[in-house]
Amino acid sequence: MPELPEVETVKRGLEPVLTGAKITRVDVRRAGLRFPFPEGFAQALSGARVKGLSRRAKYILGDLDTGFSLIVHLGMTGRFTTLTPQGLQNLGEFYFETGSNESADGPHDHVVFHLEGGTRLVYSDPRRFGMMDLVETARLDQHKLLRDLGVEPLGNALSADYLAAKFKGKAAPLKASLLDQRIIAGLGNIYVCEVLHRSKLSPKRMAGSVKTDKLEELVRHIRDILNEAILAGGSTLQDFQHTDGGQGSYQQRFAVYDREGEPCTCGGTIKRIVQSGRSSFYCPKCQK
DNA sequence: ATCATGACCTGTTAGC
C-alpha cells in the first residue's frame, strides 16, 4: 500500500496510540524482515517511552526517550493493528474485521509492541519487505537508509529549479527519475503515474528534456496529488472487509493507474507499459 | 557514474 500518503496516514493513526506511551515489552517472532533486526532490538525497546512520531519519505520514525529512534518501513505489505483491551481499533487507512487477528499470532504477525495499559501494537507483513532498525537519534540523518534520500515532496526544498538541476543531462525516463528516492523521497509507482498524467508528460520522456516552466507545473501537481491523497486517507487497493468508516479512498480517483484500456478524459485510451520492471499507466494521446 | 534488471517473499487474480 504504502507510498507517502499511505505512510503519512498510518503515522497519523499511530500517533494517538504511541505518543507518550511506554513500551513494556516487544515480541519478535522471527529474525528479521527484509534485514535482520539489530542485536538486542526487543530489549532496547522495552521500557522506552515514545516521545513522538515523524515521517521521512516512506519511513516512520519513533523518537524514544532512550536517545534512540525506531525506524520502520512498511515495504509493500506492512501493516499496523492496535489491539486495545476494549477491542480492535482502526489505524487510519486500515480497518480490520473485529474478531479476526485478535490473538496477534497470525503467520504474518512478526512484531508485537506491548504498551503500558495493555494495548498491543501488531506489525504484520506477508511479504516481509518491510524494515525496522534502531539508531541513535543524534545520528539519525547519517543512517544508511536515510542519508541518501532526496527532498520531501511536500517540503519547501522541492522546486522547479531543484528538479532542473537534478534532471540536467539525465537520459533516464521521467518515470524512473521521479521514482528515484535520492531525488524526491516518497513518491511511488501509483502517484508518479498520476502526477505525470495530470502534468501531461509522458513517462517515457527523458528527464533532462523537460523545460523549467513545465517542471513548475510538475511540482505543483506532485504537491496537489499527494495532498489530495492524504486527505482521502491514502489509497486502498485490496478489499478489506467491514470498511465501516473511512478507509483510504483515493484509488477511486485514479485517472490512469490500473486503468489499462479505459478511456482517458481527453478521449484517448489508457495504455500500460513496463519501465524498469514496473507498470506505467498513461495516455499516449495527452501525455507528451 | 548511470541505467536496467533481478532478487527478495507471499498472496491474489486472470486465463487456460
Place this chain on the structure above:
DNA sequence: TGCTAACAGGTCATGA
C-alpha cells in the same frame, strides 16, 4: 473447479 503464470504499493545489489 483447478492449475499456472503473471502481477502487486517497496528497496537493494548486481552488472552492463
